[in-house]
Amino acid sequence: MTADAPLIEVDSVSRSFDVSRSAADILRGRRPQIHAVTDVDFTLRRGETLGIVGESGCGKTTLGRMLIKLIPPTSGTVRFQGADIGEMDRQAELAFRRRAQLVFQNPFDALNPHFTILRSLQEPLRNARVPAAEHEERIAEALRMVHLAAPEHFLMSFPHQLSGGQLQRVVLARALVLRPDFIVADEPVSMLDVSVRAGILNVLREVRDRLGLAAVYISHDLSLVRYVCARTITMYLGTVVEDGPTRDLIESPLHPYTRALVQAVPVPDVNQSHDPLPIKGGLPDARNPPSGCRFRDRCPLAEARCAAEVPRLREVSPGRRVACHVVA
Amino acid sequence: MQRTDDIRLPRHGRTALAGIARALRGVWEIPRRDPFAAAGVILYLLFILVALFADHLVTHDPREILFDENYDLARNLLPSADHYLGTTYSGRDIYSQLVMGTRGALIVGLTAAISVVTIGTVIGLIAGFFGGWVDTLLMRLADVALGVPFLPFVIVLAAMMEPSQWNVVLGIALLLWPQSARVIRAQVMSLRERAFVEAARVTGAGPWRILFVHIAPNVLALSFLYASIAVGWAILTEAAISFLGFGPSNTVTWGYMLQDAYASQALGREQYYWFVPPGLCIIAVVVAGFFISRGYEEILFPKLRD
Numbered sequence: 001m002t003a004d005a006p007l008i009e010v011d012s013v014s015r016s017f018d019v020s021r022s023a024a025d026i027l028r029g030r031r032p033q034i035h036a037v038t039d040v041d042f043t044l045r046r047g048e049t050l051g052i053v054g055e056s057g058c059g060k061t062t063l064g065r066m067l068i069k070l071i072p073p074t075s076g077t078v079r080f081q082g083a084d085i086g087e088m089d090r091q092a093e094l095a096f097r098r099r100a101q102l103v104f105q106n107p108f109d110a111l112n113p114h115f116t117i118l119r120s121l122q123e124p125l126r127n128a129r130v131p132a133a134e135h136e137e138r139i140a141e142a143l144r145m146v147h148l149a150a151p152e153h154f155l156m157s158f159p160h161q162l163s164g165g166q167l168q169r170v171v172l173a174r175a176l177v178l179r180p181d182f183i184v185a186d187e188p189v190s191m192l193d194v195s196v197r198a199g200i201l202n203v204l205r206e207v208r209d210r211l212g213l214a215a216v217y218i219s220h221d222l223s224l225v226r227y228v229c230a231r232t233i234t235m236y237l238g239t240v241v242e243d244g245p246t247r248d249l250i251e252s253p254l255h256p257y258t259r260a261l262v263q264a265v266p267v268p269d270v271n272q273s274h275d276p277l278p279i280k281g282g283l284p285d286a287r288n289p290p291s292g293c294r295f296r297d298r299c300p301l302a303e304a305r306c307a308a309e310v311p312r313l314r315e316v317s318p319g320r321r322v323a324c325h326v327v328a
Numbered sequence: 329m330q331r332t333d334d335i336r337l338p339r340h341g342r343t344a345l346a347g348i349a350r351a352l353r354g355v356w357e358i359p360r361r362d363p364f365a366a367a368g369v370i371l372y373l374l375f376i377l378v379a380l381f382a383d384h385l386v387t388h389d390p391r392e393i394l395f396d397e398n399y400d401l402a403r404n405l406l407p408s409a410d411h412y413l414g415t416t417y418s419g420r421d422i423y424s425q426l427v428m429g430t431r432g433a434l435i436v437g438l439t440a441a442i443s444v445v446t447i448g449t450v451i452g453l454i455a456g457f458f459g460g461w462v463d464t465l466l467m468r469l470a471d472v473a474l475g476v477p478f479l480p481f482v483i484v485l486a487a488m489m490e491p492s493q494w495n496v497v498l499g500i501a502l503l504l505w506p507q508s509a510r511v512i513r514a515q516v517m518s519l520r521e522r523a524f525v526e527a528a529r530v531t532g533a534g535p536w537r538i539l540f541v542h543i544a545p546n547v548l549a550l551s552f553l554y555a556s557i558a559v560g561w562a563i564l565t566e567a568a569i570s571f572l573g574f575g576p577s578n579t580v581t582w583g584y585m586l587q588d589a590y591a592s593q594a595l596g597r598e599q600y601y602w603f604v605p606p607g608l609c610i611i612a613v614v615v616a617g618f619f620i621s622r623g624y625e626e627i628l629f630p631k632l633r634d
Contacts, residue, residue: 068530090534097532109523114545124531174531 013076051225054235101175103185107167165196244320365623371616388421417592440562443501452512470506508554560617582606
């Protein structure tokens with residue numbers, strides 16, 4: 001396998017969930033479903049960091065969970081080094097688990113309240129059958145990477161005795177202790193105070209530079225993505241609407257939805273103009289999204305064609321893809 | 329930058345043991361918060377001490393028929409320095425019976441509680457975690473067990489088998505597990521959605537490891553609560569069975585004493601010193617168990633205190 005071969009290949013992955021049926025649904029024989037993710041594809045190489053942005057409910061967390069084999073896709077495949085992660089037997093799955101890790105959003109819930117911090121950090125090593133003699137070195141290494149001060153003071157503590165920032169570093173250390181090739185971080189700082197976010201973001205950046213792993217950062221926050229990700233995908237209602245180098249995507253967003261997201265980032269300037277955002281309304285019902293382009297009913301640029309035809313993700317310049325009839 | 333090169337990993341016990349230790353630590357928190365629970369703990373400790381040292385505390389063999397110096401049956405004696413609580417109609421020392429009965433009661437109570445809670449916890453864990461047909465099967469089984477009338481079932485069981493205190497334990501274990509199983513199932517169903525369970529999956533833990541290593545310590549406190557309730561139930565049931573005459577004839581229990589007193593018309597002879605003490609002991613143990621479980625419950629669910 002060459003260094004340039006993709007580590008992760010996501011091939012037209014979709015995921016729908018059943019929702020509870022109303023009496024009318026049952027009478028008409030309908031099985032309403034939410035299409036959380038529809039036809040997403042992208043590839044990720046070693047050393048690449050990909051940001052996935054979008055508002056809540058756009059399917060970014062579902063996508064992240066499929067990448068890490070926590071839920072299976074309804075259709076499509078996710079391949080890790082060419083192997084379909086949906087087809088893995090227990091042995092192959094264990095090997096995959098050693099190499100792909102998840103960083104959780106809520107550090108207060110991600111650690112077992114009855115485990116000491118040490119025990120939580122040891123659990124991945126134990127499951128990966130790493131010899132006990134190496135545990136100490138591996139844990140020390142992971143704690144160094146996340147810059148946890150004076151670990152000997154809290155290794156025997158329980159999670160409720162630590163602060164949110166410390167907990168998130170522990171969660172990060174737990175993901176790194178297996179020296180993974182791929183990590184997915186789902187809103188890694190959204191539950192933290194603004195004051196400790198910067199610290200965690202620095203750690204994420206250092207990890208990216210030092211380990212050269214492939215990483216996916218899921219966030220609603222463009223500033224996080226800009227800080228750690230070389231490439232970014234914008235999702236809207238389960239579909240990818242724009243994909244490109246983070247800097248281009250933020251400095252010259254093409255898709256009207258990405259433009260709105262960029263405009264929505266607060267700027268610390270009291271004299272900032274308060275132009276209304278160019279999009280209207282709220283997120284439509286995911287059970288029956290609008291025909292054609294899913295964004296059309298909120299889009300300031302919508303044309304007749306947008307209702308009739310689903311826009312495909314088209315390459316507009318090298319490495320830059322957008323799904324819009326109007327701008328591309 | 330801080331140095332972390334020289335950290336040493338402290339030793340630590342196994343998870344299940346740590347979970348039990350933590351649940352037990354909860355027990356020691358009770359007395360400080362709740363005087364009733366403190367009284368319950370003290371009573372229990374007292375009974376446990378009496379049961380442990382029963383051999384040294386008895387003044388006579390509780391089953392021995394006693395005779396006075398004239399070789400007359402030493403029956404219906406009033407309490408005295410020789411017989412603290414007098415003697416029975418057939419000339420046995422009541423105080424010694426009461427002390428030995430403590431041991432019998434606690435053995436039945438504790439073994440029954442342990443079996444009830446072990447069965448209930450394991451079934452609750454499995455039903456709550458795996459769901460689907462496993463859950464349906466186990467919960468319908470629980471419904472059946474809950475539908476069987478308790479005392480008649482234990483009596484039939486005791487009558488069909490050799491009379492022994494283990495029948496009572498078996499009957500209680502077979503019928504009382506659904507209560508704890510249901511509560512623990514509900515708890516597991518909420519725990520399995522928590523992120524730390526998902527984290528265990530991501531780090532490669534298999535389903536059984538997730539269930540017994542990651543989830544089980546989080547429900548052990550509930551198991552203890554149900555154990556403390558089951559102890560009282562078991563002792564009451566054993567007493568009832570013995571009183572009705574289906575108990576073992578070779579061991580002395582409080583229920584056996586009551587049955588003996590009843591059959592010998594102690595009430596008619598106003599021998600209160602015979603049947604009141606075992607009755608009070610039964611009440612005391614059951615009430616103590618209730619107080620402890622109540623105090624423990626308040627620690628588990630602090631909202632109850634309001």
